[in-house]
Amino acid sequence: MEETIGRAVQTAASRARQTGRPVLASVVLPLADRLPGGAWAAAACEALGSEPRVVMVAPDGGPALVGFGVAWQLTAEGPERFETVRRDFSRLAASAVRIAGDSAQDGEPGTGLVAAGAFRFDPERPVDPGWEGIPDAAFVVPRLLLTWVAPSGPVYLTVNVPVRPDTDVETAVARASTEARALVRAMQVAHPIEPTWEGEGPEGQAPAAAGRRWEADHVVPDGKDAEVRRWQARVGLAVQAIRQGSLDKVVLARSEEVRATGPFDLRQLVRALAGQCSSSARFLLSFGTARGQGWWVGASPEVLAACRAGTELRTVALAGSAPRGATPQEDAALGESLLANPKQQAEHRWVVEAVREALAPLAASLEVPQSPRLLKLPYVQHLCTPITSRLRPGRSLLDVVAALHPTPAVGGHPREAALRWLREHEDLDRGWYAAPVGWWDAAGNGEFWVAIRSARLWVDDGGGPIRATLFAGCGIVADSDPHDEWVESALKLRAMRQLLAQAGLLGKAEKEEVGARRAAI
Structure with missing residues (x-):
């Protein structure tokens, strides 16, 4: 481990001295064929003396990511926030030194150079105190990143080290290696007792x-x-x-x-998040605000866009809701009623057509089912239409995110008229609520979800109980x-x-x- 990290940092230091600019060294190491992926983060917190900055778990067995520390930050303001972070990440990736060591598979989704974070729903709306100090786009590249490519697949550790022209290579390598070994030891200790990311069943x-x-x-x-x-x-x-x-x-x-009336324990929150419905994307971001330390947490059923290898794109049109039934028979009847409801069907079609229209200039092909199916969550069921496509050359996941947000499912229809109405009449600043949250990597993989079923937690700088705003x-x-x-x-x-x-x-x-x-x- 230390030798591989040292090689990457030494190369990055040489490049940084030549260019006069910081360079990121990124090393991917395989850890095991299978390790549990839930609240073992509790032990990792204690071993590293810090909390996870990022927890992101894709629905239905997709990649799960847990990141510690900050190697690099990407921020942006205003309506061009999507393009700004896309451009800055591309520049970071082009200059970085990336090594896949010890038989690690280069380009595995969610490994290596990964940026994770969230966008603001509407940068043209005045900022409320609860979101003060948070950029319109806020992403981090973690110093240490654990990635479960799939529930039954391998686990990878990515070590990211920022290197400046004056960085002491020996000190940087020693620190990164020490942190990585501590994290691995924490996982080995937690291995026999901790749960997985698989959560509860979707139905x-x-x-x-x-x-x-x-x-x-x-x-x-x-x-x-x-x-x-x-x-x-x-x-x-x-x-x-x-x-x-x-x-x-x-x-x-x-x-x-x-x-909150109970004591705050981030480890217990991560455990609870890991156990949420497996058909939802689960996320947690740690951030600082003008009010103190904050966390953005949620379990969203809505995939905005997921990409593999830079071309294979998947999204979901989600609109139309009904409650769950108290018995299987009642639940089935409520679902059938939802499928037959003209109002709900019309609302769902607006979302499907908006997605189709937004993807048309970006996709070389597009597959859209003729009718929706039901997505059943613990308390509610939705009309759902999965959509797949292949991106045109030169297009990226961030292009798709920018084109889709906000969908009629979270903004309205027509888009601009709905946004104008919300700016005039909605009495809250959504901040990150109903906006894209997710990650993408230098290989063109990534997943973004619509941050619904979410909450902002914070504790004032002066201490006191945790407070939460639910949206x-x-x-x-x-x-x-x-x-x-x-x-x-x-x-x-x-x-x-x-x-x-x-x-x-x-x-x-x-x-x-x-x-x-x-x-x-």
Whole structure:
């Protein structure tokens, strides 16, 4: 290990002295044929004295990535944020020294030079205090990156070392080797007891609380809560604009702030994240804000774009929702009703057509099924259409992300009219909510998801309890009912509440509050 790292750092140092600019040395090492991929990160945190900066797990057995430390940062501002980070990453990759050592397979998805992070939903909207200090695009190349290419496949360790013209090679190599060995030892200790990334099954019987109709933790009687009244008023404004012909659909988001009653343990949060539904993409990003230390966490069912070898592209059109049933028979009936619902079908077709239109100039081929299928999650089921294509030469994953965002599923239709309406009427700064979150590597592989079913956690610089802001949204069309949309959004918020509860962040007081609100229905 140390010899391979030393060779890469020495070469990078020579290049840095020649160019007068920093150079990244990136080494990929194989670790084992199979290791568990869940909350062993707890032991890794203790061994390294730091927390993961990045946790990203693709749905349905795709790559899982866990990154520690920061070797390089990529940031951008404004509407050109996608192009800026694409250009800067390309320049970084062109100058980097990359070595695949000890029989590692060069170009395995998610190994080597990998940038992971998130984009802001709308850079033209004023920034709320909760997102202050966070760029419109924020990506990191971790110092240490563990990659599970597949649940039953090999595990790789990538060591990234930034090298400046004046870097002491011996010191840099010793530090990187020490950190890498500590991480490997932590994994070996955790190996016998830690879970995998496989999560729970995507289908099966839904939680009994899902019920026949939309139910949720924070539904309250109509007219009795100021937040409900404000939501209903905004939904009414959206319906009015749609009926007047200003737009066809707008996706209205809301947030809910929770003060955690349990102690914060990042290791327990990672364990809870690992156990989420395997058909969802799970992510965690650590970042600093003007308010203190923060974490962005979620389990999204919506793939925005996934690419292999720089050409094979996969995306998903996701729109149209229904609750899960309390019994298999009821669940099946609710699913069939969703498939037959004209309103939900129309909403879904807008997303499919928007994806088709956005990909047309980028893709050499495009395969779109004629009708959607059901995607079943623990508390909700969606209409889902998987779409595959092959990119044209010279096009990249970031080009696709820029073209697709925001889809009608999270913004509205037509896109620009919906965004203008949201800037005027939506009463929150979404920040990273409903925006692209994911990773891509120097070999042209990558995955981006739409950051729904997500929450922002933070702790003030002065200490105190962890607080969380949970986000959810609903697609509003001409016949939307304000009460039903509130209940649907509350049901979507339940996914993040459940995650926080599993992480030990919601204690007795919070559960009593939830119970009181449900009893008020």
